[in-house]
Amino acid sequence: MTIAAMMLAPQVFHREMPERLKYLALGVLFVNISIGGTLTSYAAPPVLMVASTWGWDSAFMFKTFGWKAALAVLVNATLVTLFLRPHLRSGDVLSLKKSAVPMSPLVIAVHLFFLAAVVLSAHHPIIFLGLFLFFIGYTQAYKVHQSPLIIKEALLVGFFLAGLVVLGGMQQWWLQPIVGSLEPNVLFVGALALTAITDNAALTYLGSLIDGISTQAQYMLVAGAVAGGGLTVIANAPNPAGVALLRGSFANGAVSMLGLLSGALIPTVIAAAFLFFF
Numbered sequence: 043m044t045i046a047a048m049m050l051a052p053q054v055f056h057r058e059m060p061e062r063l064k065y066l067a068l069g070v071l072f073v074n075i076s077i078g079g080t081l082t083s084y085a086a087p088p089v090l091m092v093a094s095t096w097g098w099d100s101a102f103m104f105k106t107f108g109w110k111a112a113l114a115v116l117v118n119a120t121l122v123t124l125f126l127r128p129h130l131r132s133g134d135v136l137s138l139k140k141s142a143v144p145m146s147p148l149v150i151a152v153h154l155f156f157l158a159a160v161v162l163s164a165h166h167p168i169i170f171l172g173l174f175l176f177f178i179g180y181t182q183a184y185k186v187h188q189s190p191l192i193i194k195e196a197l198l199v200g201f202f203l204a205g206l207v208v209l210g211g212m213q214q215w216w217l218q219p220i221v222g223s224l225e226p227n228v229l230f231v232g233a234l235a236l237t238a239i240t241d242n243a244a245l246t247y248l249g250s251l252i253d254g255i256s257t258q259a260q261y262m263l264v265a266g267a268v269a270g271g272g273l274t275v276i277a278n279a280p281n282p283a284g285v286a287l288l289r290g291s292f293a294n295g296a297v298s299m300l301g302l303l304s305g306a307l308i309p310t311v312i313a314a315a316f317l318f319f320f
Contacts, residue, residue, distance in 0.1 A: 043071075043075050043199075043280035043281070043283050043284045044192055044195055044196070044280075044283055044284075044287065046071060046075065046284075047071070047283070047284045047287040047288050048287065050067070050071065050288075051287065051288060051291065053130050054067045054126060054130065055067070055068075055288050055291040055292075056291060057291065058129065059126070059129050059291075060129065061292065061293055061301070062301075062305075063125060063126055063129060064291065064292060064305075065292075065298070065301040065302060065304060065305030066122055066125060066126075066305040066308075067122055067126060067305070068284070068288065068297070068302060068305055068306075069272050069302060069304075069305030069306030069307070069308070069309055069310075070118045070119065070121075070122040070272075070305075070306075070309045071272075071284060072271065072272030072277075072278065072281055072284065072302075072306060073118060073269075073271065073272030073306055073309040073310055073313050074114075074115045074118055074119065074272075074309070075271070075272075075278065075280055075281075075284075076242070076268050076269070076270075076271025076272055076277070076278045076313075077111040077114055077115065077268050077269060077271070077313045077317070078111055078112075078115055079268065080103055080107035080108055080111045080264075080268055081100075081103065081104055081107075081108040081111065081112070082100040082103055082104070082108075083098050083099050083100045083102070083103045084100070086243075086268060086278075087203060087206070087241075087242070087243035087278075087279045088242040088243045088245065088246040088264060088267045088268055088271070088278075089103065089107075089246070089264060089268070090243070091243050091246045091247040091250060092246050092247070092249065092250040092260070092264060095250040096250065096260055106261065107264070107265065107268075107317070110316045110317050110320050111268075111313070111316070111317070113316055113320075114312055114313040114315075114316040114317070117312055117316075118309040118312055118313070121308075121309075121312075122309070145187065145188060146187055149184070149187050149188055152180065153188075156173060156176075156177040156180075159173050160173055160174065160177075178191070192287075194286065195282075195283040195286045195287055196283070198282040198283050198286055199279050199280055199282065199283050202241070202279045202282055203243070203279050206241055206243055206244050206247070206279070211248075213240065213244060213248065214248055214251065217236070217240065217244070217245065217248045218248050218249075218251060218252060220232065220236070221233070221245070221248060221249050221252065221263065222252045222255070224259075226256065226258040226259045226261075226262045227262065229259055229262045229263055229266065230262040230263075230265060230266040230314075230317075230318055231266065232266065233245055233249075233262065233263050233264075233265075233266030233267045233270070234266040234267070234269050234270040234310075234314060235270065236270075237266070237267050237269075237270030237271060237273065237277045237278075238270055238273040238274045238277055238303075239274070239276075240276070241276055241277065241278070241279065242267035242268060242270065242271050242277055242278055243267075243278075243279060245263070245267045246263060246264055246267050249263045249264075265314075265317040265318065266314070266317075268313075268317075269310060269313045269314040269317055270310060270314075272302075272306040272309060272310060273302075273303055273306050273307075273310060274299065274302065274303065275297065275299070275302065285297050
């Protein structure tokens with residue numbers, strides 16, 4: 043989310059872009075990030091919450107969800123590009139400014155090392171925290187050679203997920219009976235709608251606690267949850283980070299709830315169609 047938002051900001055989320063098109067672009071970004079997380083078993087919180095419980099590995103995710111999500115992402119991105127094309131700024135979003143100093147290959151290698159080490163030690167908190175603190179120290183000691191860390195946006199996602207783990211179970215009393223009582227096809231629609239008012243990872247987590255849930259219901263629950271991940275800011279964990287990075291380009295420096303909902307409707311319908319019918 044963070045990388046995509048930073049890449050799109052100069053060309054799409056600028057002051058000259060019409061407000062309605064910015065909301066459309068934001069909706070497509072949020073929806074595509076949400077469904078794109080189904081390419082593997084660890085890329086999205088709603089999938090991560092159920093992967094180990096239901097035995098879903100990355101091969102299963104790609105075969106069952108991933109290729110459909112990839113097609114939906116392609117369609118959404120193509121359509122929004124056609125709408126935005128007259129207002130896009132020229133230039134390569136990946137190009138460096140003339141005054142910018144190219145980053146040293148050694149610095150890039152160090153970043154990649156820490157990235158790989160953190161992923162490999164994700165289930166070992168002591169090692170993970172040690173590596174993370176060492177990385178922060180490295181970036182502070184050699185800050186002249188690299189861009190500043192985006193700590194605020196990362197913490198937004200981190201605290202969001204921490205709140206889910208701490209408080210998610212408290213929603214079990216009303217969410218689990220609803221999820222457990224719905225037929226698979228109805229469950230898809232219900233999960234999509236409920237995602238707008240409760241985080242999709244919380245929804246799938248509570249679904250994973252239901253004993254005897256069918257394979258079809260498992261699919262429909264996760265598919266509906268990820269399809270609705272762009273409808274609101276709270277629908278998907280990475281969304282607050284995207285809002286924090288891009289809200290300055292919107293009127294009054296804030297993202298409208300109704301504006302985001304309207305902008306995300308079309309890409310949500312497209313994503314839902316691919317995940318439901320294919």
